[in-house]
Amino acid sequence: METFTEEERRLLEPFVSNMERPVFVLRNLPEVVKGALFSRYSRSAKSLRRTLLDEFIRNKEIGFDAPSAAGKAGSGAAKSGFEDIVATEKAEQFYDRVLLGYGDDSVAELAGAHIALEDISIIATKVVEDARIGLSPLEKSTRYVYFDQKDEQGRWRYHIEPDLAESEYAGLYRETCDRLFTTYASLIPKVSGYVSERVPRDEKLSDRAYEAVVRSKTCDIIRGLLPASAKTNMGFFGNGRAYEYLITKLYADPLAEMRALAASMQAELRTAIPSFVKRPDTAHGKETQEYIRRTRLDALGAAIPPEAGNEGAVLVDYDGDAEERIAAAALYPYSGQSMSGLLEHVKKMPEAEREGIIAAYVGERANRRHKPGRAFECARYTFDVCANYGCYRDIHRHRVLTQQRQPLGCLHGYTLPKEIADAGCEAEFKDAMDAAKEAWGQIAAKRPLQAQYVVPLAYRIRWQMTMNLREAIHFCELRSQMQGHIDYRRIAQGMFREIERVQPSLARHMKFMDMKEYAFERLEAEKKLDRKIAESMKKHGN
Numbered sequence: 001m002e003t004f005t006e007e008e009r010r011l012l013e014p015f016v017s018n019m020e021r022p023v024f025v026l027r028n029l030p031e032v033v034k035g036a037l038f039s040r041y042s043r044s045a046k047s048l049r050r051t052l053l054d055e056f057i058r059n060k061e062i063g064f065d066a067p068s069a070a071g072k073a074g075s076g077a078a079k080s081g082f083e084d085i086v087a088t089e090k091a092e093q094f095y096d097r098v099l100l101g102y103g104d105d106s107v108a109e110l111a112g113a114h115i116a117l118e119d120i121s122i123i124a125t126k127v128v129e130d131a132r133i134g135l136s137p138l139e140k141s142t143r144y145v146y147f148d149q150k151d152e153q154g155r156w157r158y159h160i161e162p163d164l165a166e167s168e169y170a171g172l173y174r175e176t177c178d179r180l181f182t183t184y185a186s187l188i189p190k191v192s193g194y195v196s197e198r199v200p201r202d203e204k205l206s207d208r209a210y211e212a213v214v215r216s217k218t219c220d221i222i223r224g225l226l227p228a229s230a231k232t233n234m235g236f237f238g239n240g241r242a243y244e245y246l247i248t249k250l251y252a253d254p255l256a257e258m259r260a261l262a263a264s265m266q267a268e269l270r271t272a273i274p275s276f277v278k279r280p281d282t283a284h285g286k287e288t289q290e291y292i293r294r295t296r297l298d299a300l301g302a303a304i305p306p307e308a309g310n311e312g313a314v315l316v317d318y319d320g321d322a323e324e325r326i327a328a329a330a331l332y333p334y335s336g337q338s339m340s341g342l343l344e345h346v347k348k349m350p351e352a353e354r355e356g357i358i359a360a361y362v363g364e365r366a367n368r369r370h371k372p373g374r375a376f377e378c379a380r381y382t383f384d385v386c387a388n389y390g391c392y393r394d395i396h397r398h399r400v401l402t403q404q405r406q407p408l409g410c411l412h413g414y415t416l417p418k419e420i421a422d423a424g425c426e427a428e429f430k431d432a433m434d435a436a437k438e439a440w441g442q443i444a445a446k447r448p449l450q451a452q453y454v455v456p457l458a459y460r461i462r463w464q465m466t467m468n469l470r471e472a473i474h475f476c477e478l479r480s481q482m483q484g485h486i487d488y489r490r491i492a493q494g495m496f497r498e499i500e501r502v503q504p505s506l507a508r509h510m511k512f513m514d515m516k517e518y519a520f521e522r523l524e525a526e527k528k529l530d531r532k533i534a535e536s537m538k539k540h541g542n
């Protein structure tokens with residue numbers, strides 16, 4: 001191991017998790033310093049600790065001698081926001097002067113930040129979550145939380161686009177959103193009363209679990225009433241490079257809410273990873289924004305007559321030779337043969353032999369987390385899906401695939417949960433849906449993108465999903481699990497059936513599909529949680 005003097009150890013210790021071993025974690029460093037440090041490291045023969053010491057800690061320009069860094073961190077005291085900023089600003093100046101010259105975009109992936117986006121519309125969450133690589137989002141759930149809280153002025157919490165608020169449609173828009181929220185809130189006691197009488201109670205179900213089951217089932221039934229304008233909260237952990245591109249795209253968006261979000265995200269991220277969020281509104285960033293705007297095909301798309309869709313997932317394209325591709329790719333890392341040679345080889349073999357190779361490659365999957373290997377990424381499937389927007393917003397969160405949606409509207413009708421009718425609330429639900437459709441129709445005639453906000457989650461949207469078989473296995477198994485919402489469980493089950501129809505020998509490896517339907521999806525999950533709570537209390541002596 002590299003040796004350090006006592007003095008060097010004293011300087012380094014606050015910033016590394018150990019001084020003895022070759023594997024260690026960085027700590028107490030501003031994000032921008034971490035990014036810059038790794039960048040230097042990639043072009044140096046020195047160890048990371050030595051680079052940190054020579055080029056950063058002992059570099060006056062970065063400000064490690066300021067109280068912000070070594071001193072406070074070394075004493076174990078938490079650094080104040082102000083002190084962090086001092087260090088960040090100095091590190092940023094250093095980064096810009098010395099490192100930006102390398103022009104290596106991937107350096108921006110080495111620093112990250114957590115960000116909260118509060119009071120943004122459901123429409124906006126989908127636009128930001130379209131960004132996939134380098135970002136990990138989490139979003140307030142419409143399945144576990146009631147959206148029935150008004151703001152401090154006593155108004156329902158929904159977004160209105162600024163120029164729509166100035167237009168002739170403002171009254172209609174507000175009236176419709178208010179009505180949807182009022183109906184949603186008024187249905188909570190009615191539907192939860194209906195549900196609570198039906199949840200099977202036994203001594204194994206605690207009061208906590210019972211209430212959670214009633215609440216989540218009620219949320220699942222009534223969420224279709226929420227307009228897409230409803231304000232919600234979400235958080236991200238992401239790296240600098242991903243944020244840079246996301247902000248650039250948001251600036252180029254036709255909706256004012258996204259552009260305002262771009263500006264506020266950029267301003268806040270400047271306090272944590274300033275160097276990495278500079279580009280979006282520089283001349284270079286503006287050119288990229290312009291490129292994104294220029295390549296939109298709004299007029300061409302609108303000129304093609306729309307067609308109403310039916311609920312479900314239709315397989316529109318797939319690799320007919322998927323089995324051969326997968327068998328060849330499974331053998332590839334273990335052989336010295338070329339890919340085309342391997343394809344020829346597996347094509348010539350009897351079907352049973354090919355299936356045997358794939359079966360050996362998949363092995364015995366004990367649970368859905370035992371994922372078949374990368375060869376399963378060599379077969380692709382494209383689905384055209386039509387389902388309610390509530391369902392879409394859950395499914396949309398998957399990242400290892402290509403998804404594109406059409407504008408949200410009322411063209412494909414809406415999903416009426418059967419429990420709404422059983423609970424005697426059908427008329428209220430339908431009236432609210434009809435009012436929303438009417439408002440959408442009027443607004444969409446002039447402002448199709450802004451009209452999306454007035455559409456409630458029960459209306460259907462159409463979207464495309466192209467994915468490889470490895471993701472299809474993950475997606476279909478996860479999204480068919482018992483505790484999922486019935487609407488997306490049906491989509492996942494439908495996709496599985498489509499793959500099974502065309503390639504049964506591959507579909508049989510999707511071992512953890514749940515094809516049943518349940519009256520209370522969260523019942524077993526809550527019972528399991530009860531058992532875990534009891535075990536934990538026993539363990540900790542409570």
Ligand SMILES: Cc1cc2nc3c(=O)[nH]c(=O)nc-3n(C[C@H](O)[C@H](O)[C@H](O)COP(=O)(O)OP(=O)(O)OC[C@H]3O[C@@H](n4cnc5c(N)ncnc54)[C@H](O)[C@@H]3O)c2cc1C
Pocket residue numbers: 134135136137138139140141397398399400474475478479483484485
């Ligand atoms: C029953 C249920 C309830 C849920 N409730 C909520 C909720 O309340 N709030 C909420 O926000 N979300 C919720 N989700 C969504 C969930 O958090 C995931 O975002 C969503 O299921 C996407 O799945 P994924 O991350 O497994 O996979 P995908 O994005 O499809 O990716 C496939 C796999 O690739 C890997 N992967 C992909 N991206 C990354 C990455 N950035 N880092 C590391 N590994 C990665 C992972 O192994 C992942 O499982 C819920 C999902 C289910 C099934």
